[in-house]
Amino acid sequence: MASDSTAASQTTRPTRRLPLQWVGIAPFAAFALLFLILPTMKIVIGAFQTPDGSFTLENIQGLFTPSILAAYWISIKISLSSALLGCLIGFGMATAVVLGGLPPWIRGPLLTFSGVASNFAGVPLAFAFLATLGPMGLVTVFLRTQIGIDLRSLGFNLLSFWGLTLTYLFFQIPLMVLIITPAIDGLKREWKEAASILGATNLQYWRMVAFPILLPSILGTLALLFANAFGAVATAIALTGSSLNIVPILLFAQSRGDVLGNPHLGYALAFGMIVVTGVANAIYIWLRARSERWLK
Amino acid sequence: MKKFWAWGALAFGLLYFVLPLIGMTNFSLKMRRGEYSFDAYAKVLGDPQFQQTFTYSVTMALVTILFGVILVVPTAYWVRLRLPGLRPYIEFVTLLPLVIPAIVIVFGYIRLYNTSSWLPLTGSLMGTNLLLMFGYATLSLPYMYRAVDTGLSSIDVRTLTEAAQSLGAGWTRILFRIILPNVLIAVLSGAFLTFAIVIGEFTMAALLNRPAFGPYMQLLGANRAYEPAALAVIAFGITWGCLGLIQLVSRFQKTTQRPA
Numbered sequence: 001m002a003s004d005s006t007a008a009s010q011t012t013r014p015t016r017r018l019p020l021q022w023v024g025i026a027p028f029a030a031f032a033l034l035f036l037i038l039p040t041m042k043i044v045i046g047a048f049q050t051p052d053g054s055f056t057l058e059n060i061q062g063l064f065t066p067s068i069l070a071a072y073w074i075s076i077k078i079s080l081s082s083a084l085l086g087c088l089i090g091f092g093m094a095t096a097v098v099l100g101g102l103p104p105w106i107r108g109p110l111l112t113f114s115g116v117a118s119n120f121a122g123v124p125l126a127f128a129f130l131a132t133l134g135p136m137g138l139v140t141v142f143l144r145t146q147i148g149i150d151l152r153s154l155g156f157n158l159l160s161f162w163g164l165t166l167t168y169l170f171f172q173i174p175l176m177v178l179i180i181t182p183a184i185d186g187l188k189r190e191w192k193e194a195a196s197i198l199g200a201t202n203l204q205y206w207r208m209v210a211f212p213i214l215l216p217s218i219l220g221t222l223a224l225l226f227a228n229a230f231g232a233v234a235t236a237i238a239l240t241g242s243s244l245n246i247v248p249i250l251l252f253a254q255s256r257g258d259v260l261g262n263p264h265l266g267y268a269l270a271f272g273m274i275v276v277t278g279v280a281n282a283i284y285i286w287l288r289a290r291s292e293r294w295l296k
Numbered sequence: 297m298k299k300f301w302a303w304g305a306l307a308f309g310l311l312y313f314v315l316p317l318i319g320m321t322n323f324s325l326k327m328r329r330g331e332y333s334f335d336a337y338a339k340v341l342g343d344p345q346f347q348q349t350f351t352y353s354v355t356m357a358l359v360t361i362l363f364g365v366i367l368v369v370p371t372a373y374w375v376r377l378r379l380p381g382l383r384p385y386i387e388f389v390t391l392l393p394l395v396i397p398a399i400v401i402v403f404g405y406i407r408l409y410n411t412s413s414w415l416p417l418t419g420s421l422m423g424t425n426l427l428l429m430f431g432y433a434t435l436s437l438p439y440m441y442r443a444v445d446t447g448l449s450s451i452d453v454r455t456l457t458e459a460a461q462s463l464g465a466g467w468t469r470i471l472f473r474i475i476l477p478n479v480l481i482a483v484l485s486g487a488f489l490t491f492a493i494v495i496g497e498f499t500m501a502a503l504l505n506r507p508a509f510g511p512y513m514q515l516l517g518a519n520r521a522y523e524p525a526a527l528a529v530i531a532f533g534i535t536w537g538c539l540g541l542i543q544l545v546s547r548f549q550k551t552t553q554r555p556a
Contacts, residue, residue, distance in 0.1 A: 024374035025382070031367055032389050035430045036437075039404025040396060046407065089312075092305045100302025110306075116532075116539045117313060119489075122496045123513040124531035125316075127524040132319025136521075139315060170316065173309065231397025234498035238514050248399050255403050255503050267407070270400045281395045 040274065046267035059268035067245070072272065075230060075247040078161060082168035083225035087218060089169070090176025098184045111181065114174035121171045126238035129167045133158050159240045167239060168229050175228065176221055183217040183291065213291075220287035227280040231273065247273060317532065324525035336526040345512060353501075353509035356425075357494035360432040361487045364440045365476075367433065369483065372444045373475050376453050390441040393434050402431060402500045424504050431500045436490035443489070447482025448475075485542040492538035496531055 050056045063069070097107050132138050135152070143149040157163055187210055195205040233248040242249055247269065253259045254266040327335040340346055375386050393401070405427055409417040417423035456478070460470045476483070498510030513531070517524040 021378050024378060025371055025386070028367060028371035028386070031430070031433070035405070035434050036389070036392055036396075036401070039401055039408050040392075042408045043400065043404050089309065093309045096302035096305040100305070101299050102302050102306065106306070112539065112543055113313070115542075116536050119492055119539065120532055120535050123498050123510055123517065124496060124528035127513075127517055127528035128316040128320040128532070130517075131323035131525045131528070132316045136323075138319035138322050170313070173312075227395065231399065233397070233399045234496075234510065234514070237498070238517050241518065248397065251399055251403060252499070252503070255399075255406060266403065270403050273397055273400050277395055277397060 043267050043270045043274065046264060047271035049264060049267075051264060059262075059264045060271075062262065062265045063268050063272055068250070068269070071245045071247045071250050072276075074161065074245060076276070078164050078168065078246065079226045079229035081161075082165045082172050082229045083222050085165070086169055086172030086176050086225050087222050090173045091180055091218065093173070094177050094181045094184055098181060099187075111178065114177045117174040118171050118178060121232065122234035123238040125167060125170055126235050129158060129163075129170070129239065133163070133166070159243060164236060164239065164244065164246075167235060168232065172225050172229065175225060179221045179224070180214075180217060183214055187213065216287040216291035220284045220291065223280040223284040223287070227277040227284075230277055230280070320525045320528045320532075324522060324529050327522040336522040337530075340516075340523050340526045340530070349507050349509045349512035352507055353495050353497075356429060356432060356508065357491045360429050360436065360494055361490050363429060364433050364436055364490060365483055365487070368437070368440050368444050368486075369476060369479065370471055372441060372448055373453065373471065376445075376448050377457060387441070387445075390437050394438050398431075398435060398497075398499045399503075401434060402503045405431060406503065418504070424506060428500060428504050428506050428508075431504070432490075432494045432497065435497065435500070436486070436493050439489045439493070440486040443482045443486035444479060447479035451478045481545055481548065484545050488538040488542045488545075492535050495534055 047059050048055055048057065050058070063072075093110070096102060097110055130137065133140055133151075133156075137158075140151050143151060158167075191209055191213075192205055195209050200208070231248060233252055236244065236246060236249055237252065240249075242253060250259075251266065251269050251273065254269060258266070260266060260269075324336050325332040325334070327333060327339070371386070375383055406418065409415055409423075409427055411419040417427040453475070456474055457470055460474050465474070496510055496513075497508065498514055501508035502511040502514070513524065513527050516527060
């Protein structure tokens with residue numbers, strides 16, 4: 001009898017304990033479910049539903065109209081070009097500071113500034129660029145009155161593809177610097193020394209040793225920068241109003257008042273954005289796992 | 297030669313970053329014709345709408361920080377102590393707001409919590425404020441969680457908990473008297489970053505139709521010339537202040553930990 005009851009209590013104990021373990025993360029789980037997962041699921045499901053709730057592919061097909069496709073295309077082009085340029089310039093600056101033989105005190109302030117600048121996105125960033133490169137901006141006026149170069153007659157317009165790319169670079173470059181600096185730090189001196197003992201030139205070392213090691217980090221950050229620019233709304237709206245036809249602005253207008261004339265097309269639009277940023281981030285995670293093998 | 301290129305790259309970068317800052321500052325001072333003045337700032341700071349929206353956003357930021365700390369610290373603590381196997385999954389969830397753009401998340405909110413849904417948060421003013429706060433908490437989750445988790449990794453959570461338990465402390469006492477003070481510095485860096493994010497946030501507040509600072513800036517930008525530049529300088533100052541405080545606080549932590 002006695003052994004029976006202890007056996008019983010031993011078997012009930014783990015089952016009674018297990019829920020208690022999970023109670024500890026219940027608030028977090030509820031929060032994540034309600035305000036992150038369910039809203040996303042709602043969009044994914046809504047993209048495949050008709051207004052009365054039955055399954056359809058029409059919303060997704062609705063994305064393949066010329067104006068929406070054009071919006072995705074411009075968005076992807078702006079995100080890609082600002083990510084590529086951001087990677088290139090950010091990498092240049094980070095290498096200059098880590099390996100270029102600059103005084104070491106530059107590093108701290110540069111990283112701090114990068115932290116600030118990468119967070120200085122949104123509406124104020126647009127104002128800063130309007131005040132600099134806008135029609136009455138500092139640089140525009142300086143070039144016109146002092147040097148005689150009229151940016152406008154050269155075809156430059158801040159409210160355009162290149163204008164937006166140039167503005168996005170203000171938070172893209174610092175983000176690249178922040179992420180890539182630790183990776184460049186991870187290049188071991190021994191590798192460089194080993195390469196030069198074996199007779200490699202500086203260029204050969206970069207081409208055959210350093211660059212292949214850094215490549216996953218660089219490509220991974222490229223994907224992250226791409227997603228970062230793709231979802232940016234505030235900067236674009238403050239800069240261009242709604243004159244530029246990019247996906248985030250279209251979705252913003254659609255959420256405000258059904259401009260597409262079909263509420264479920266909005267779901268499909270949002271779903272498309274999730275797919276694009278999701279793919280970019282999946283690439284980032286995969287490449288980061290690869291790069292960590294070397295940089296440990 | 298190498299140094300030349302290094303300086304060149306740095307100078308090019310600095311020029312690109314400094315010019316817009318000079319541009320906005322210069323523009324913000326030019327409201328009075330022919331001379332520099334602080335007219336634009338006076339006008340902005342004196343605008344009752346500026347005061348209202350700014351107060352609203354500061355309040356929202358503080359409430360978001362409070363909620364974020366109460367949500368994240370116990371969770372990160374509990375995961376480290378009892379459910380270490382779940383850590384990668386929790387971390388993945390906390391990083392999701394970086395993957396899903398804010399505009400998509402808020403679009404989901406509007407469709408999920410509208411007046412005819414099972415939880416009509418957008419039906420009342422208080423409900424919408426609450427929803428916006430949850431949205432802000434979601435946006436800052438990646439930063440908050442990572443900061444707190446890093447803080448927890450530098451202390452011995454298990455030993456501290458067992459020591460407190462053997463002295464008879466309950467869970468709330470352990471959390472608020474033992475764990476929180478030990479990760480306070482990390483919590484503060486998360487808090488400052490949250491503050492910087494919430495103050496300037498535009499998309500969520502605009503789509504939920506709340507009178508926050510971000511939408512106010514956008515509205516002013518569409519209608520005025522010099523005031524937006526002044527606002528940009530103010531916003532940049534706030535971002536700089538928040539990030540500067542993080543640096544200061546983490547330096548403080550380093551110096552206090554070294555003797556131990």
